[in-house]
Amino acid sequence: xxxxxxxxxxxxxxxxxxxxxxxxxxxxxxxxxxxxxxxxxxxxxxxxxxxxxxxxxxxxxxxxxxxxxxxxxxxxxxxxxxxxxxxxxxxxxxxxxxxxxxxxxxxxxxxxxxxxxxxxxxxxxxxxxxxxxxxxxxxxxxxxxxxxxxxxxxxxxxxxxxxxxxxxxxxxxxxxxxxxxxxxxxxxxxxxxxxxxxxxxxxxxxxxxxxxxxxxxxxxxxxxxxxxxxxxxxxxxxxxxxxxxxxxxxxxxxxxxxxxxxxxxxxxxxxxxxxxxxxxxxxxxxxxxxxxxxxxxxxxxx
Amino acid sequence: xxxxxxxxxxxxxxxxxxxxxxxxxxxxxxxxxxxxxxxxxxxxxxxxxxxxxxxxxxxxxxxxxxxxxxxxxxxxxxxxxxxxxxxxxxxxxxxxxxxxxxxxxxxxxxxxxxxxxxxxxxxxxxxxxxxxxxxxxxxxxxxxxxxxxxxxxxxxxxxxxxxxxxxxxxxxxxxxxxxxxxxxxxxxxxxxxxxxxxxxxxxxxxxxxxxxxxxxxxxxxxxxxxxxxxxxxxxxxxxxxxxxxxxxxxxxxxxxxxxxxxxxxxxxxxxxxxxxxxxxxxxxxxxxxxxxxxxxxxxxxx
Numbered sequence: 001x002x003x004x005x006x007x008x009x010x011x012x013x014x015x016x017x018x019x020x021x022x023x024x025x026x027x028x029x030x031x032x033x034x035x036x037x038x039x040x041x042x043x044x045x046x047x048x049x050x051x052x053x054x055x056x057x058x059x060x061x062x063x064x065x066x067x068x069x070x071x072x073x074x075x076x077x078x079x080x081x082x083x084x085x086x087x088x089x090x091x092x093x094x095x096x097x098x099x100x101x102x103x104x105x106x107x108x109x110x111x112x113x114x115x116x117x118x119x120x121x122x123x124x125x126x127x128x129x130x131x132x133x134x135x136x137x138x139x140x141x142x143x144x145x146x147x148x149x150x151x152x153x154x155x156x157x158x159x160x161x162x163x164x165x166x167x168x169x170x171x172x173x174x175x176x177x178x179x180x181x182x183x184x185x186x187x188x189x190x191x192x193x194x195x196x197x198x199x200x201x202x203x204x205x206x207x208x209x210x211x212x213x214x215x216x217x218x219x220x221x222x223x224x225x226x227x228x229x230x231x232x233x234x235x236x237x238x239x240x241x242x243x244x245x246x247x248x249x250x251x252x253x254x255x256x257x258x259x260x261x262x263x264x265x266x267x268x269x270x271x272x273x274x275x276x277x278x279x280x281x282x283x284x285x286x287x288x289x290x291x292x293x294x295x296x297x298x299x300x301x302x
Numbered sequence: 303x304x305x306x307x308x309x310x311x312x313x314x315x316x317x318x319x320x321x322x323x324x325x326x327x328x329x330x331x332x333x334x335x336x337x338x339x340x341x342x343x344x345x346x347x348x349x350x351x352x353x354x355x356x357x358x359x360x361x362x363x364x365x366x367x368x369x370x371x372x373x374x375x376x377x378x379x380x381x382x383x384x385x386x387x388x389x390x391x392x393x394x395x396x397x398x399x400x401x402x403x404x405x406x407x408x409x410x411x412x413x414x415x416x417x418x419x420x421x422x423x424x425x426x427x428x429x430x431x432x433x434x435x436x437x438x439x440x441x442x443x444x445x446x447x448x449x450x451x452x453x454x455x456x457x458x459x460x461x462x463x464x465x466x467x468x469x470x471x472x473x474x475x476x477x478x479x480x481x482x483x484x485x486x487x488x489x490x491x492x493x494x495x496x497x498x499x500x501x502x503x504x505x506x507x508x509x510x511x512x513x514x515x516x517x518x519x520x521x522x523x524x525x526x527x528x529x530x531x532x533x534x535x536x537x538x539x540x541x542x543x544x545x546x547x548x549x550x551x552x553x554x555x556x557x558x559x560x561x562x563x564x565x566x567x568x569x570x571x572x573x574x575x576x577x578x579x580x581x582x583x584x585x586x587x588x589x590x591x592x593x594x595x596x597x598x599x600x601x602x603x604x
Contacts, residue, residue: 087483088483181389181390181527182524182525182526182527183524184526185526202507205504205507205508206507206519208524214600215524215601216601216602216603216604217508217521217601217602218604219510219521222484222485222486222510222517223484224484224487225483225484226483259604260604262604263604298516299517299518299519300518300603300604301518301602302520302562302565302602
């Protein structure tokens with residue numbers, strides 16, 4: 001069953017202590033799609049500018065991502081620049097040029113409104129709400145957000161959260177949204193806001209799942225080298241939602257499939273930092289993914 | 303089978319955003335002993351000053367800690383003062399008054415040299431080496447250290463590491479000691495230095511075990527409130543070594559018992575921050591500990 005993703009398709013300029021890469025393919029919808037497409041077909045909705053390279057759209061298409069919903073507008077593609085510190089964890093944003101993304105209005109190609117799975121990547125919550133309205137009885141709606149929206153558009157975010165099944169966010173954002181320091185208490189408070197399930201991402205420290213009947217802590221896979229961690233959170237989301245869609249899960253499914261999906265998300269996220277941009281997501285085999293899930297299980301079994 | 307611990311018995315003055323507690327019982331040997339004594343009898347070697355309260359020694363004794371090896375010297379007890387930030391993770395050391403600990407020379411009471419388990423808490427590595435020499439064929443030697451010794455007494459530390467079975471240290475210290483950023487690579491490099499097994503503590507993010515044939519990631523138990531995290535690392539060590547001693551493990555034991563010991567260490571460490579000083583370690587029942595280990599297993603099982 002396919003997944004509809006709405007988010008950014010962008011160019012990233014990434015500086016690390018070792019190397020700088022300019023205008024490489026990035027954006028939440030790109031990372032998500034290339035991860036999720038290892039599990040099920042993906043439909044992407046976004047916008048790019050005149051400068052967007054045909055080969056980048058072709059790359060997405062060749063990996064099972066339907067880019068009919070990625071429109072081309074007059075202007076520049078969303079361009080993010082950032083510099084990683086020596087620890088390859090902390091980073092400074094050097095510039096954010098929204099370009100055509102500034103006026104992005106998601107429009108679903110005909111027939112896409114019945115897509116069973118919806119991933120609302122990190123965009124303005126009012127737009128997330130519009131997309132939610134467009135869909136007819138989705139089996140599962142998963143949403144990502146960020147500190148900017150928590151701080152500046154709280155009401156719109158609250159409105160869309162009431163209609164979401166799973167919220168993904170990082171630990172700092174969970175504390176900000178809930179006003180609670182303890183992550184279990186933060187998750188409980190967020191579940192009161194609407195999402196029945198909450199996933200708290202902790203970067204190199206793994207991720208936590210909180211559902212109606214259980215919680216799960218998944219460690220991150222230890223990597224020998226971090227080349228470029230940009231997009232790891234959206235890659236996690238791609239593996240997580242991809243697993244749920246492949247399993248045919250819906251909001252009434254038991255905890256088990258969501259707990260297993262955490263392993264797929266974590267495994268997929270672990271490939272992302274091993275190369276720049278989306279490189280590591282493109283040539284993965286099912287065997288690579290299964291091997292990494294198996295390694296994760298071993299790391300977790302006392 | 304009993305454990306010999308050599309380390310500090312101290313008074314801590316702890317400031318948190320909510321409360322300040324002055325001269326409460328602390329020190330690595332105190333936290334370790336009170337945790338490990340839930341598993342096996344413990345023998346403590348340390349030094350205190352004229353000011354040390356009888357009731358604090360009595361507390362240790364009443365919990366199965368033999369304090370015959372804690373000598374009283376003329377002067378003040380080691381006194382550490384620190385202030386926690388709002389996150390209750392970061393802290394600033396306000397003062398470190400070594401007092402009688404400055405001239406500490408561990409002396410083992412007669413008969414203690416055959417104690418089967420040895421925990422060398424974080425003291426000068428030359429002293430750790432002296433204690434190592436005093437013991438006759440211990441089954442297992444576990445050592446903790448810190449950035450100070452890695453930076454200033456590298457040669458002495460290297461010498462004692464060659465005689466150690468398990469090294470406990472935190473993630474920053476592991477990177478500093480090994481010169482490697484990746485924690486798996488850091489652990490592999492440290493294992494080349496002597497310890498067959500390495501445990502990397504990551505505070506609120508849990509702990510990692512690296513043995514000859516496997517690795518294990520254990521998450522920290524999520525706590526609703528952190529009152530005072532001082533001593534959690536030594537409390538982890540107490541649960542970890544306590545479990546190994548209760549199981550009769552030695553350096554030739556398979557991975558399984560070490561992996562299980564990680565759960566006991568993590569469970570014990572999770573009690574420590576729930577109250578000031580050693581309060582939470584004193585009235586625990588076996589059922590409390592078992593319940594927390596069970597909760598941890600559930601958190602780790604996908």
